[in-house]
Amino acid sequence: xxxxxxxxxxxxxxxxxxxxxxxxEGLLRDSTWxxxxxxxxxxxxxxxxxxxxxSCELEAGDFHAAPSLLAYTVDLLATLPAQLDDVSxxxxxxxxAVTMPGAAYPKHVDNACTCDATGLPHDLRWITCxxxxxxxxxxxxxxxxxxxxxxxxxxRPLDVAPAADTFVAFYADxxxxxxxxxxxxxxxxxxxxxxxxxxxxxxxxxxxxTRLCATDRPGARTRRAHFAATTTTPSPxxx
Ligand SMILES: O=C(O)CCC(=O)C(=O)O
Ligand SMILES: [Fe+2]
Numbered sequence: 001x002x003x004x005x006x007x008x009x010x011x012x013x014x015x016x017x018x019x020x021x022x023x024x025e026g027l028l029r030d031s032t033w034x035x036x037x038x039x040x041x042x043x044x045x046x047x048x049x050x051x052x053x054x055s056c057e058l059e060a061g062d063f064h065a066a067p068s069l070l071a072y073t074v075d076l077l078a079t080l081p082a083q084l085d086d087v088s089x090x091x092x093x094x095x096x097a098v099t100m101p102g103a104a105y106p107k108h109v110d111n112a113c114t115c116d117a118t119g120l121p122h123d124l125r126w127i128t129c130x131x132x133x134x135x136x137x138x139x140x141x142x143x144x145x146x147x148x149x150x151x152x153x154x155x156r157p158l159d160v161a162p163a164a165d166t167f168v169a170f171y172a173d174x175x176x177x178x179x180x181x182x183x184x185x186x187x188x189x190x191x192x193x194x195x196x197x198x199x200x201x202x203x204x205x206x207x208x209x210t211r212l213c214a215t216d217r218p219g220a221r222t223r224r225a226h227f228a229a230t231t232t233t234p235s236p237x238x239x
Contacts, residue, residue, distance in 0.1 A: 001068075002075040004028050009083030012169055016084070016127065021144055021170035023160055027131070032068060033165045037133040039066035040096055040190045052103025058094050058192075069096065069192060076129065076194055084127070086199055093125055093195035099140065101186045105179035107145070107226060110172040110195065125172040126198040132162040133190040138183035142168060145176040145226060155225075162189055176226045 008024055015022030042065050043056065063070055073094060081087040111125045130142070141159040159180070160168055170177070172195055182189050 006079040052100040055097040088199040099189040104181040107178040125195040127196040128172040138186040140182035
């Protein structure tokens with residue numbers, strides 16, 4: 001896995017810089033994602049966090065049940081942060097989510113950029129990386145609302161099918177996204193998310209008199225256009 005992940009680094013970096021997201025279909029070998037899917041099936045049976053979605057964090061203790069899911073995590077962290085600016089190589093967030101037929105995620109940004117009283121951020125998640133494990137998905141597209149205020153204040157939607165072996169990355173603090181409902185007769189939908197975390201506090205400087213908070217951060221205009229009722233804080237992320 002490490003070679004495949006390492007090889008997408010330059011394009012990932014370029015995609016994030018130029019358009020705020022990156023999509024790669026066919027990232028790993030068929031046998032690899034099939035193994036990962038089988039492990040995800042075995043791990044499933046976890047507490048419900050919201051209707052129709054179960055999720056868990058992958059931990060070292062899951063190694064016996066999910067060696068390839070953990071190998072993917074380790075390999076991604078060993079290869080991609082080093083090729084991106086200001087991303088921590090040892091702090092990250094992880095979530096394996098299983099979505100039941102018919103379930104969806106509402107529009108949100110993963111990191112709502114809320115700050116504490118001193119202006120420091122609560123959440124340092126910086127780049128969201130999702131890898132899908134679904135052989136023939138029916139619905140359940142990830143809809144990315146691209147940050148393009150020149151064509152429309154709400155941006156353009158880009159729908160990405162959650163097909164097995166597709167990798168998607170975008171900025172966790174600015175790209176508004178949602179998951180469209182999966183079909184009632186769809187299989188379980190598996191998504192393995194890793195959040196790369198900023199190691200420079202993502203634009204918040206403790207030394208600067210200007211502490212950038214939600215309203216000033218890149219993407220604030222798009223967030224406002226999507227979440228008009230809340231001027232600074234969009235709806236909380238689903239998990
Ligand atoms: O599963 C997906 O496609 C995205 C899920 C999501 O947006 C999230 O977990 O924050
Ligand atoms: Fe999300």
